[in-house]
Amino acid sequence: MTAAIRQYLVITGNYWAFTLTDGALRMLVVLHFHQLGYSPLEIALLFIFYEFFGVVTNLVGGYLGARMGLNRTMNIGLFLQIVALGMLAVPAAMLTVPWVMAAQALSGIAKDLNKMSAKSGIKLLVPDEQQGTLYKWVAILTGSKNTLKGVGFFLGGVLLMAAGFKGAVIIMAVALGLVWLASLFLLGQDLGKSKAKPKFSEILSKSRAINVLSAARMFLFGARDVWFVVALPVYLHTVFGWDFWKVGGFMASWIIGYGFIQTIAPRITGNMEGKQPAVLWAAALALIPAAIAIGLAAGWSPQFVIVGGLLLFGVLFAVNSSLHSYLIVSYARGDGVSLDVGFYYMSNAAGRLLGTILSGWVYQAWGLEACLWISSGLVAMAALLSVLLPQRRPVTA
Numbered sequence: 001m002t003a004a005i006r007q008y009l010v011i012t013g014n015y016w017a018f019t020l021t022d023g024a025l026r027m028l029v030v031l032h033f034h035q036l037g038y039s040p041l042e043i044a045l046l047f048i049f050y051e052f053f054g055v056v057t058n059l060v061g062g063y064l065g066a067r068m069g070l071n072r073t074m075n076i077g078l079f080l081q082i083v084a085l086g087m088l089a090v091p092a093a094m095l096t097v098p099w100v101m102a103a104q105a106l107s108g109i110a111k112d113l114n115k116m117s118a119k120s121g122i123k124l125l126v127p128d129e130q131q132g133t134l135y136k137w138v139a140i141l142t143g144s145k146n147t148l149k150g151v152g153f154f155l156g157g158v159l160l161m162a163a164g165f166k167g168a169v170i171i172m173a174v175a176l177g178l179v180w181l182a183s184l185f186l187l188g189q190d191l192g193k194s195k196a197k198p199k200f201s202e203i204l205s206k207s208r209a210i211n212v213l214s215a216a217r218m219f220l221f222g223a224r225d226v227w228f229v230v231a232l233p234v235y236l237h238t239v240f241g242w243d244f245w246k247v248g249g250f251m252a253s254w255i256i257g258y259g260f261i262q263t264i265a266p267r268i269t270g271n272m273e274g275k276q277p278a279v280l281w282a283a284a285l286a287l288i289p290a291a292i293a294i295g296l297a298a299g300w301s302p303q304f305v306i307v308g309g310l311l312l313f314g315v316l317f318a319v320n321s322s323l324h325s326y327l328i329v330s331y332a333r334g335d336g337v338s339l340d341v342g343f344y345y346m347s348n349a350a351g352r353l354l355g356t357i358l359s360g361w362v363y364q365a366w367g368l369e370a371c372l373w374i375s376s377g378l379v380a381m382a383a384l385l386s387v388l389l390p391q392r393r394p395v396t397a
Contacts, residue, residue: 007187010183010186010187011074011117011118011141011187012118012140012141012144013179014074014078014114014118014179014183014187015114015115015118015141015145016144016145016148017078017175017176017179018077018078018081018110018111018114018176018179019145019148019149019152020148020149020151020152020155021081021085021152021172021175021176022081022107022111022149022152023148023149023150023151023152023153023155023156023252023255024152024153024155024156024159024168024172025084025085025088025107025152025156025169025172026047026152026153026156027152027153027154027155027156027157027160027248027252028088028156028159028160028165028168028169029043029046029047029088029100029104030043030248031156031157031160031248032095032160032165033046033100045360046097046100046101046104047104047229047356048101048353048356048357049101049102049104049105049108050104050105050107050108050111051108051349051352051353051356052105052108052353053105053106053108053109053112054108054109054111054112054345054346054348054349054352054353055346055349055350055353056109056346057108057109057112057113057116057349058112058116058342058343058344058345058346058348058349059342059343059346060342061073061112061113061116061117061342070117070120071117071187073113073116073117074113074114074117074118074183074187075180075183075184075187076110076113077109077110077111077112077113077114077117078110078114078176078179078180078183079110079180080106080107080109080110080113081106081107081110081111081114081176082173082176082177082180083106084103084104084106084107084110085169085170085172085173085176086169086173087099087102087103087106088100088103088165088166088169089166089169089170089173090166092165092166095165112345112349115145115345116341116342116345118141120329120332120341120342134326134329134330135266135326135330136266138322138325138326138329139262139263139264139265139266139322139325139326140263142259142262142263142321142322142325143259143260143261143262143263143264143265143318143322144259144263145259146255146256146258146259146262146318147255147256147258147259147260147263148259149255149259150252150253150254150255150256150257150258150259151252151256153248153249153251153252153255154249154252156168157248159171159172207331207340208388208390209331209389209390210328210331210332210340210343210344212385212386212388212389213324213327213328213331213344213386213389214328214343214344214346214347214348215347215385216278216282216324216381216382216383216385216386216389217324217328217344217347217348217351217382218347218348218350218351218354219351219378219379219381219382219385220282220317220320220321220324220351220378220379220382221348221351221352221355222351222352222354222355222358222378223285223289223351223355223374223375223376223377223378223379223382224317224355224375225351225352225354225355225356225358225359226354226355226358226359226362226371226374226375226378227289227359227363227368227371227372227374227375228355228359229352229355229356229359229360230356230359230360230363231359231360231362231363231368231371232251232306232310232368233247233251234363235306235363235368236250236306239302240302240303240306254310254311254314257311257314258314258315258317258318259318261314261315261318261319261322262318262319262321262322263322265318265319265322265323266322266326268319269281269319269323277323278320278323278324278327278386278389279383279386279387279389281316281319281320281323282320282379282380282382282383282386283380283383284316285313285316285317285320285379285383286376286377286379286380286382286383287376288309288312288313288316288376289309289313289372289373289375289376289379290372290373290376291309292305292306292309292310292313292372293369293372293373293376295309296368296369296372297369320382327389328340328341328344329341332344358371358374359371362374
């Protein structure tokens with residue numbers, strides 16, 4: 001086993017462990033506050049700080065990664081998640097909304113430090129001429145992360161039933177603490193540390209390719225979350241009459257399947273240049289929310305239209321997301337890679353924040369169909385922006 005593969009496995013293991021706790025924590029918070037009588041919209045708003053601080057963290061985290069090394073930013077992310085879990089292991093009387101929002105803010109910072117470090121680290125482990133290998137490694141990391149996030153949803157429910165809210169967060173904090181200790185010793189020192197100390201002013205990317213891709217990423221993830229975060233769970237619960245466990249289980253299964261498609265995206269897209277599939281796959285995705293909205297307006301079976309449409313949306317969205325994840329790592333410079341990746345994932349977090357806010361507001365004011373039309377428009381914007389991406393040489397193994 002080469003040193004590069006060993007480091008890839010350490011990075012991936014860190015990312016997997018973090019992702020399990022991230023998905024489980026989200027489900028724990030949702031279920032706990034649901035039991036306290038909070039509405040789905042109020043529960044979703046608990047995660048606003050989680051998304052907002054993701055924007056800030058990605059912007060500053062890329063700079064810190066280039067200055068300090070990605071091994072340090074990844075380990076800091078793991079440690080902050082342990083602290084966030086500890087904040088929730090307090091007596092029930094202290095679990096007020098502001099306290100939980102603060103813990104979620106810290107968890108958001110931890111998550112994006114961890115993700116930025118993992119994605120940036122892979123760039124440094126694969127020679128630049130091996131673009132096919134880079135695409136496959138990024139796809140596996142990205143897809144497995146989302147699959148495990150779905151598993152984390154189930155894990156959160158199981159832990160809540162078995163150990164209660166406080167016991168569940170303590171168990172996760174202890175397990176993640178062991179991973180953190182192992183990471184301190186196993187992760188390569190000064191991974192991703194820039195040879196030339198970057199200035200803080202360099203956190204805003206100056207690469208046209210990365211600026212365009214980042215803007216497309218923002219619209220892409222805004223298009224997903226504008227109907228997925230709040231509108232869809234509320235719709236499934238209120239219109240279909242699904243109980244909370246069925247809603248959570250369905251969405252967890254969707255995320256697991258979505259993650260699997262991401263891991264095999266290189267087989268789906270084939271050996272194509274980066275620009276063409278980015279445009280074509282985004283254009284195809286833009287049709288799905290519009291088709292679902294038309295089907296609902298035409299009076300077709302909502303169960304068939306929503307469930308079937310969501311499955312198709314998940315397949316196409318997974319390919320788009322995996323392709324974008326490869327392109328950012330490919331476009332990023334070798335020295336100071338985290339500056340470019342951090343800027344890109346700042347746009348990703350901004351898209352999630354935009355989608356989360358719009359999801360609650362638009363659904364409450366105009367319903368699910370309006371959310372779907374906005375989703376279609378946002379993906380269309382991503383497709384138009386992708387036209388401006390530079391040409392890439394064909395991906396070869």
